[in-house]
Amino acid sequence: MHVLITGGAGFIGSHLAERHLANGDQVYVVDNLSTGSLANIDPFRGHPGFRFAEADILHWNGLSEAVAWADRIYHMAAVVGVKKVLEDPVAVMATNMTGTEKLLRAIHHGGWNPQVIIASTSEVYGFNEKDSFAETDNIVLPSAGRLRWAYAVTKLADEFLAFSYARKYGLHIVVVRLFNTIGPNQIGHYGMVVPSFVKQAVNNQPLTVYGEGNQTRSFCDVRDTVVALDHLAGCPEAWGEVVNVGNDQEIAIRDLAERVVTHTGSASPIHYLSYKEAYGEEFEDVTHRRPVLNKLKALTGFDPVWRLDDTLDDLIKRASAKIRRVA
Numbered sequence: 001m002h003v004l005i006t007g008g009a010g011f012i013g014s015h016l017a018e019r020h021l022a023n024g025d026q027v028y029v030v031d032n033l034s035t036g037s038l039a040n041i042d043p044f045r046g047h048p049g050f051r052f053a054e055a056d057i058l059h060w061n062g063l064s065e066a067v068a069w070a071d072r073i074y075h076m077a078a079v080v081g082v083k084k085v086l087e088d089p090v091a092v093m094a095t096n097m098t099g100t101e102k103l104l105r106a107i108h109h110g111g112w113n114p115q116v117i118i119a120s121t122s123e124v125y126g127f128n129e130k131d132s133f134a135e136t137d138n139i140v141l142p143s144a145g146r147l148r149w150a151y152a153v154t155k156l157a158d159e160f161l162a163f164s165y166a167r168k169y170g171l172h173i174v175v176v177r178l179f180n181t182i183g184p185n186q187i188g189h190y191g192m193v194v195p196s197f198v199k200q201a202v203n204n205q206p207l208t209v210y211g212e213g214n215q216t217r218s219f220c221d222v223r224d225t226v227v228a229l230d231h232l233a234g235c236p237e238a239w240g241e242v243v244n245v246g247n248d249q250e251i252a253i254r255d256l257a258e259r260v261v262t263h264t265g266s267a268s269p270i271h272y273l274s275y276k277e278a279y280g281e282e283f284e285d286v287t288h289r290r291p292v293l294n295k296l297k298a299l300t301g302f303d304p305v306w307r308l309d310d311t312l313d314d315l316i317k318r319a320s321a322k323i324r325r326v327a
């Protein structure tokens with residue numbers, strides 16, 4: 001199979017590349033390395049099935065050719081992360097919406113009908129107050145133009161773009177609403193909580209919890225996520241559908257911080273920082289983010305196998321080894 005991965009030098013994209021290369025597929029990655037890195041794709045660079053283009057999806061002149069070559073496309077390129085979104089909302093709107101539209105238009109004009117995964121996010125559920133979110137639940141976003149929500153709005157626009165192309169042109173697209181994903185290659189620079197905590201703990205630095213830490217999240221290991229995406233892309237019943245992808249085990253951020261410290265055996269204290277100090281006035285956090293996974297399970301039989309404790313142990317081991325290599 002020929003697999004094109006936009007944003008394939010990023011966190012989730014690099015795991016997709018690894019999975020497909022291991023399956024014997026040909027993999028073509030395009031990435032502008034804005035948050036992704038060469039280090040993430042270094043292990044594949046000499047591989048005969050691997051090709052990389054350093055380019056911005058908005059201006060890439062190889063797009064039509066790559067799209068026509070691909071049997072499957074994972075569209076992961078996006079400006080991601082709370083900090084990035086607040087720093088540069090214009091880039092978020094351009095990459096996340098125009099990039100997706102360009103890709104879909106190229107697929108339609110390519111005349112070939114590859115399987116397509118479009119990455120959306122649990123952020124689209126916004127302030128919905130239900131305990132857990134199913135794909136049929138309402139989207140609840142604030143009416144005032146708060147930029148903190150720019151990311152969710154662009155991803156919602158991507159969903160509607162995808163459904164429009166699927167409906168009008170019969171494209172084989174699955175929209176995946178990814179809930180918090182964690183694992184190797186994720187970096188903490190842009191506000192991702194688990195890599196930040198792990199890095200702070202292995203360096204015996206204080207762990208920074210925003211707010212009181214009562215907010216809960218459900219973390220899915222990326223090595224489970226890519227299995228789900230692979231199954232969904234190849235599942236005709238999923239084409240034209242939106243599907244939650246994640247793990248439904250919830251943990252409060254305060255408990256997560258304590259667990260990381262315990263698993264590391266670190267002397268790190270836990271510090272609490274208000275959202276205002278962390279992000280400025282504008283920031284509103286959501287209290288919880290737990291997926292209902294019935295649709296994913298019914299379509300693919302998928303069940304995550306990685307437990308949070310095992311992922312944390314793996315990440316702590318890798319981060320500690322990195323420190324030893326540098327020292």
Ligand SMILES: NC(=O)c1ccc[n+]([C@@H]2O[C@H](COP(=O)([O-])OP(=O)(O)OC[C@H]3O[C@@H](n4cnc5c(N)ncnc54)[C@H](O)[C@@H]3O)[C@@H](O)[C@H]2O)c1
Pocket residue numbers: 006007008009010011012013030031032033034035036037055056057058075076077078079080095099119120121122177178179180181182
């Ligand atoms: N990680 C999560 O928990 C999570 C949750 C929900 C949704 N998602 C979605 O999954 C996808 C992948 O996210 P990730 O966590 O791997 O983040 P990431 O930042 O590691 O990956 C995004 C990749 O896209 C690249 N990119 C950004 N703009 C680009 C452009 N204009 N042209 C080409 N490449 C560009 C970046 O360099 C990066 O490698 C994103 O669409 C994101 O919105 C991720």
